[in-house]
Amino acid sequence: MKKTVYGFIILLIFLLPVLYIVYEALSSSFSLPFLNIPCSILVSLLSNTLLVSIIGIFFAFITGLGCAVAVVYYEFPGRSFFEAALCLPLAFPPYIVAAVYKEMTHQYYQFGAGIENIWGAGLIFGFTLYPYFYLLLKTTFQNQSVIYIETGKSLGLHYRQRLFKIIFPMAKPAMFLGLLLVIMEIISDYGTVQILGVRTITAGIYDTWFSMFNQHLAAQLSLVAYVIPLLFLFIWTLFSRNASFYNPPNRWTPVKKNTLAAGQAILSVCLLSIPLLAGFIIPFSILVSWAIEKLKITNTAFLFSNLFNTVILAFIVTLASIIISMFLHYLKRNSRPHSFIHAVCWIICAQYAVPGIVIGIALLFLTSAFYTFPGTRWLVSSIFLIVFACIIRYLCFSFFSIESGMKRISSRLDELTRILRKKSIYRIMHIHLPLLKPSIMIGCIFTFIIVAKELTMSLVLQPFHYSSLSLRIFSYTRIGMIKNSALFAIVLVLLSIYPVFSLSRWFNVQESIS
Amino acid sequence: MSKRIITGVLILVQIVLILSCSTPPKEVRVITDRTESHLTPLMEYYTKKTGTKINAVFVEKGLLPRLEARPQEADIVITSTINLLETARSKDLLQAFTSSRLKQKLPASFRDPENYYFTTSYRARAIYYSKDRVKAEELSTYEDLTSPKWKGRVCIRSGYHEYNLCLFSQMAATMGFEKTRSFVEGLHANLALPPKDNDRAQVRAIYEGKCDVAIVNSYYMGIMLSTEDQRDWGLSAKVFFPNQNDGGTYILQSGAALTKATENKKEAEKFLEFLVDDYAQQYMGNTLYEYPINDKLPLSDVNKSLGDEQKEVVDGKFKIHFVPLKEIEKYRPEIIKVLDEINFDNK
Ligand SMILES: [Fe+2]
Numbered sequence: 001m002k003k004t005v006y007g008f009i010i011l012l013i014f015l016l017p018v019l020y021i022v023y024e025a026l027s028s029s030f031s032l033p034f035l036n037i038p039c040s041i042l043v044s045l046l047s048n049t050l051l052v053s054i055i056g057i058f059f060a061f062i063t064g065l066g067c068a069v070a071v072v073y074y075e076f077p078g079r080s081f082f083e084a085a086l087c088l089p090l091a092f093p094p095y096i097v098a099a100v101y102k103e104m105t106h107q108y109y110q111f112g113a114g115i116e117n118i119w120g121a122g123l124i125f126g127f128t129l130y131p132y133f134y135l136l137l138k139t140t141f142q143n144q145s146v147i148y149i150e151t152g153k154s155l156g157l158h159y160r161q162r163l164f165k166i167i168f169p170m171a172k173p174a175m176f177l178g179l180l181l182v183i184m185e186i187i188s189d190y191g192t193v194q195i196l197g198v199r200t201i202t203a204g205i206y207d208t209w210f211s212m213f214n215q216h217l218a219a220q221l222s223l224v225a226y227v228i229p230l231l232f233l234f235i236w237t238l239f240s241r242n243a244s245f246y247n248p249p250n251r252w253t254p255v256k257k258n259t260l261a262a263g264q265a266i267l268s269v270c271l272l273s274i275p276l277l278a279g280f281i282i283p284f285s286i287l288v289s290w291a292i293e294k295l296k297i298t299n300t301a302f303l304f305s306n307l308f309n310t311v312i313l314a315f316i317v318t319l320a321s322i323i324i325s326m327f328l329h330y331l332k333r334n335s336r337p338h339s340f341i342h343a344v345c346w347i348i349c350a351q352y353a354v355p356g357i358v359i360g361i362a363l364l365f366l367t368s369a370f371y372t373f374p375g376t377r378w379l380v381s382s383i384f385l386i387v388f389a390c391i392i393r394y395l396c397f398s399f400f401s402i403e404s405g406m407k408r409i410s411s412r413l414d415e416l417t418r419i420l421r422k423k424s425i426y427r428i429m430h431i432h433l434p435l436l437k438p439s440i441m442i443g444c445i446f447t448f449i450i451v452a453k454e455l456t457m458s459l460v461l462q463p464f465h466y467s468s469l470s471l472r473i474f475s476y477t478r479i480g481m482i483k484n485s486a487l488f489a490i491v492l493v494l495l496s497i498y499p500v501f502s503l504s505r506w507f508n509v510q511e512s513i514s
Numbered sequence: 515m516s517k518r519i520i521t522g523v524l525i526l527v528q529i530v531l532i533l534s535c536s537t538p539p540k541e542v543r544v545i546t547d548r549t550e551s552h553l554t555p556l557m558e559y560y561t562k563k564t565g566t567k568i569n570a571v572f573v574e575k576g577l578l579p580r581l582e583a584r585p586q587e588a589d590i591v592i593t594s595t596i597n598l599l600e601t602a603r604s605k606d607l608l609q610a611f612t613s614s615r616l617k618q619k620l621p622a623s624f625r626d627p628e629n630y631y632f633t634t635s636y637r638a639r640a641i642y643y644s645k646d647r648v649k650a651e652e653l654s655t656y657e658d659l660t661s662p663k664w665k666g667r668v669c670i671r672s673g674y675h676e677y678n679l680c681l682f683s684q685m686a687a688t689m690g691f692e693k694t695r696s697f698v699e700g701l702h703a704n705l706a707l708p709p710k711d712n713d714r715a716q717v718r719a720i721y722e723g724k725c726d727v728a729i730v731n732s733y734y735m736g737i738m739l740s741t742e743d744q745r746d747w748g749l750s751a752k753v754f755f756p757n758q759n760d761g762g763t764y765i766l767q768s769g770a771a772l773t774k775a776t777e778n779k780k781e782a783e784k785f786l787e788f789l790v791d792d793y794a795q796q797y798m799g800n801t802l803y804e805y806p807i808n809d810k811l812p813l814s815d816v817n818k819s820l821g822d823e824q825k826e827v828v829d830g831k832f833k834i835h836f837v838p839l840k841e842i843e844k845y846r847p848e849i850i851k852v853l854d855e856i857n858f859d860n861k
Contacts, residue, residue: 041854048860106718116710197710199859210576211674212850213601297742364583371586380584460580464543464571464587475550478574480714483743 003331007344010328014348014392017362018226024219041204046224049200052121052193053186059126060182061175063275064133070272072141075257076265082272083138084504087131089279091496093453093470094128095191096489099477100283102195121198125186127279133178139507140174141167142255176236184229188355190456191474201225202357202456209361222358229353237346284493290486298487302472307491309468313383313458314451317390318398321447322440324391325398329406349396359389360460381463389457394450398443405439405510438510445503449496469495542778542785544570545588547577547676548768552802553592559797560788566781581607586775589782592634592789595676596769597683597842599631604843609774613783619790623836624767624807631771634789635804638732638763638832639681640820641754642717647726650823655757656685656764659727660700668704669716669725673858674850677713677731677766680842682849684764687841694845695852702856709859714738714747721750731766736803736816755833758826762835768804 070076071083089097098115101124105114115123144167152162186200193200201221209218260268291298328345335341351359363385370376379385409432417431433440455470462471469492476485546553550572557568571588573580578598581591585607593599602608603626610629611617617629624633641653652663659668670678686694706725716728717738728751738748755763770789776782788794795806800814813830821827853859 040857044857044860106722197708206575207674210579211676211679212847213578215579361579364580368583368585371584381587459574460576462571462573464569466571475572475574478712479549479551480712480718480744481741 003335004340006327007331007341010324011344011347014351014395016366017359017389017392018351018354020362020366021219021222021226021358024215025223027216045199045201045204045221048118048198049187049225049228051118052125052198052200053183055119055122056125056129056186057179057182059123060130061133061178063126063130064178065137065175067130067134067272067275068137068141070268072138072255073257074268075259076268078269079257082269082276084501085276085280086134086272087500087503088276088497089128090131090449090503091493091500092128092280092283093191093455093492094124094185094189095195095455095477096287096473096492097128097279097283098124098192098195099473099482100286103482104286116196116198118198121193121196124192124196125182125189127275129182129185130275130279132181133175135503135507136174136178137171138504139511140171142508142511144170144255173236180229180232180236183232184353187225187229188357188456190355190357190459191477195477202355205355205357215365218361222355222361225355225358226353230350233350233353284490287486287489287493290483291490294484294486298484300487302467303488303491306467306469306472306488307495309383309466310452310470310492310495313386313390313454313468314448316383316387317394317451318444318447320387320391321395321398322402322443324395325402325443328399329402333406345399349399351392352394352396354393356389356393356454356456357460359393360457363389364460383463383466385461385463386454386458389461390451390454393457394447397446397450398440401439401443401446402436403439405436408510409435438506441506442503442510445499445506449499452492452495540565540781541567541569542590542781543588544568544590544592544785545573545577545581546570546592547573547575547598548592548594555801556794556797559793560785564784564788566785568785578602578605581773585773588773589776589778590770590785591773592768592770594766594768595680596631596633596767597680597839597846598676599769599771600626600839600843601846602771603630607774608771609776609779611772611783611786613787615787616783616790619787619808621807626839631769632786632790633767633807634770635795635798635802635806636765636767636834637804638753638755638765638834639677639729640732640763641727641756642720642730642735642751643727643754644720644723644725645750645752647723650752650754653727653754653756655760656681656729657697658756659729660697660704664704664727666704666706667726668701669706669719669728670701670709671711671713671716672709673698673702673853678729679846679849680766681729681764682852683842683845684835684837686845686849687837688761688835691845691848694849698849698852698858699856702858714744717751718744718747721747732805732817732820733803735820736814739816752823753820755821755824755827757835758824758833762833764835764837765805768798 067082067086071079071086098121101115101120105116114120152166157165188202189200190202190206193203201224205218205221205225208214208221212218328341328348331341332345367380367385370380413431453470455474458468458471459474467475469488473482473485473488473492476482476488482489544557550570553570553572557570561567577591577593578601581588581602582605591599591602591608599608608630611632612629616632617625620632624636626632641656641659643650643653658664672678673682682694682698685697707719713730713734714737716725716730717734719725720728732753732755735748735751735753738744757763770786772779772782772786790807792808792811795808795811798804799806799811799817803814803816805813805817818830820830821832822830826833
């Protein structure tokens with residue numbers, strides 16, 4: 001009973017932005033939505049959004065899959081370097097990569113056709129977001145029981161048959177989850193498409209709300225943007241009913257790796273270098289050269305305060321998300337499947353599908369009352385709202401990470417402590433936490449790097465006299481002076497490099513625990 | 515372990531509280547959509563001179579919705595398109611200023627009759643043209659940009675941007691909605707590129723040979739010429755003041771106003787007075803390359819040379835087409851409807 005109450009309160013808090021948007025969308029009139037907006041606009045916003053998503057997903061998927069297969073099933077010189085380094089593009093916010101490439105194509109405009117179009121945007125998303133696919137698929141491949149593959153072998157299946165009949169079908173849930181993450185990032189993106197001049201549905205929401213002052217219509221558009229990924233999410237839940245994502249075998253044995261011959265090894269190293277170069281090394285080196293060029297006129301006075309603000313924000317959100325996720329898991333752990341708590345967790349994680357701009361605007365309006373209560377003003381004049389918005393949107397990262405760890409803890413272990421009459425807090429601290437450590441670390445890293453990159457919600461909710469690395473970079477980029485903020489961009493990327501590099505390691509530790 | 519976590523959280527909450535609550539005694543809060551790097555030096559100068567801290571938030575888009583959502587947040591609104599202030603007033607978000615110094619310093623043409631807001635500076639929504647590919651004689655009016663000779667040669671930023679909404683609305687107020695509609699359609703048909711990016715990027719497109727003429731604000735010439743990486747863009751183009759024989763060039767006015775909710779009117783008005791003082795006016799003229807509202811102040815050298823190939827323009831002084839601000843805001847919804855219908859930004 002108590003659990004239901006807790007669950008209900010948390011659910012309500014997390015649903016606030018969406019409820020507000022639904023209210024705004026419906027409160028205008030009871031005419032059908034979109035009657036006010038010409039069909040052509042809606043069609044072009046939606047088709048742009050879908051096209052960019054499809055192109056982005058295609059490139060991200062191909063790249064992620066190729067990298068994961070190479071790293072898991074083959075042995076070649078530099079393999080372990082690539083295994084960790086291929087995550088590096090995660091440290092780069094897509095909008096910075098977009099701005100860097102855009103500036104470069106402008107400097108050599110006589111050679112290039114430019115990337116300021118749907119294809120360019122899709123390609124940039126592909127190269128910056130493929131690590132989602134890569135990490136998920138890599139984990140799945142490593143997890144797959146060798147027994148299945150051996151069985152396949154003994155049944156006389158060719159290598160290619162084994163790949164398509166056993167390995168890929170088992171990786172379907174991972175593929176779908178990767179697809180979801182990527183599509184949500186793309187639909188919610190504001191900075192990248194703004195810089196590349198591609199009008200997706202977020203641009204439509206921004207313009208209707210901020211130029212037309214038509215919040216009802218903007219809210220209706222927001223709901224559309226929310227529903228697209230939700231549809232995917234719904235399909236996924238149907239889809240993953242009979243295929244659980246993590247099915248750890250009883251005894252984990254590392255996958256046998258085939259050693260590549262010299263020629264093949266060189267080829268695969270070259271191929272694996274492409275995403276690494278395009279998604280990280282090239283933009284990073286360009287930034288370094290710009291930073292050196294502009295070092296004298298870069299205003300470093302802001303650098304430390306902006307860095308401080310970024311780190312504080314990411315740190316608070318990470319800590320809070322982990323605590324809330326742990327709490328949710330303990331509500332969930334002892335409850336029946338398909339219970340209320342399970343639904344609560346599902347809905348909370350689905351908040352990732354709400355575009356950042358929508359959460360930002362909703363919170364902006366929802367909290368206006370706090371100005372009139374004397375004791376609550378600090379809530380709206382500090383970074384609290386950005387923290388709150390980030391927790392709502394990004395909780396799924398810590399939640400899913402911890403979930404994968406939770407599933408490894410057998411419930412027999414819980415029963416054992418119950419028999420020994422230990423308090424549940426003892427169970428958490430002394431038995432679960434050490435086992436969960438890798439999963440918690442993965443959750444921390446994901447949350448930290450995602451919040452450090454966050455732009456859209458900060459843009460809408462920034463308090464007075466506040467700036468962060470991403471806000472500073474974006475404001476320079478907007479006036480065509482990205483070079484002057486190159487140093488800020490480098491610092492932002494460096495901030496996430498170590499966490500990203502260690503991601504792969506923690507994933508491996510997690511595997512070895514079970 | 516859990517104790518340590520709790521203490522950690524408490525310390526963090528404390529840090530946030532201290533960071534957010536420590537307010538110095540004298541402070542004016544400004545919400546603005548103007549460029550941060552342009553306005554900050556002026557605010558810092560004021561703080562140095564008077565000791566009053568100017569606390570600002572720079573919202574590039576959505577100034578008005580934010581003000582509406584949080585009317586008590588700021589004492590002063592400063593915007594780069596003053597017609598937004600007319601809308602803010604109609605939504606009861608502003609209050610009239612009472613400072614006699616302000617009233618005395620402001621010319622009637624740059625002040626709301628009921629003193630709800632005033633113009634701090636202005637600039638022309640001008641036509642930039644390629645030095646190499648276009649002669650000044652080929653240009654005449656805004657409307658002329660729709661003629662077939664400019665097919666595939668025109669550039670402009672997003673139609674939904676305040677600058678363009680304001681331009682189109684002024685045209686609608688002047689020559690009627692139907693004519694403006696065909697102007698917007700004709701302009702769209704002549705575009706070389708889909709509308710995107712900012713004003714400077716349109717001049718860059720001239721520099722790169724992607725278009726020959728662009729509708730861009732006048733002060734960007736000065737700004738680009740004084741910005742290392744953008745000098746070449748500025749040098750590749752010249753500024754033309756359209757409609758000099760026909761009503762005049764449309765301007766965009768930057769404006770300022772007091773919020774209705776301010777509890778700090780005295781300090782806030784002092785800062786507003788500072789904005790029309792010679793120091794601030796000269797800063798806006800010489801550093802931001804805008805036009806000061808006091809026409810006795812000298813123009814910057816760059817601005818003096820603008821339009822030097824037009825015989826009607828002497829020393830950078832051009833004929834302005836004034837449109838009452840109430841008129842401008844009236845047409846906003848209809849202009850947006852037109853933009854939607856022709857899908858202006860998505861060529
Ligand atoms: Fe501007």
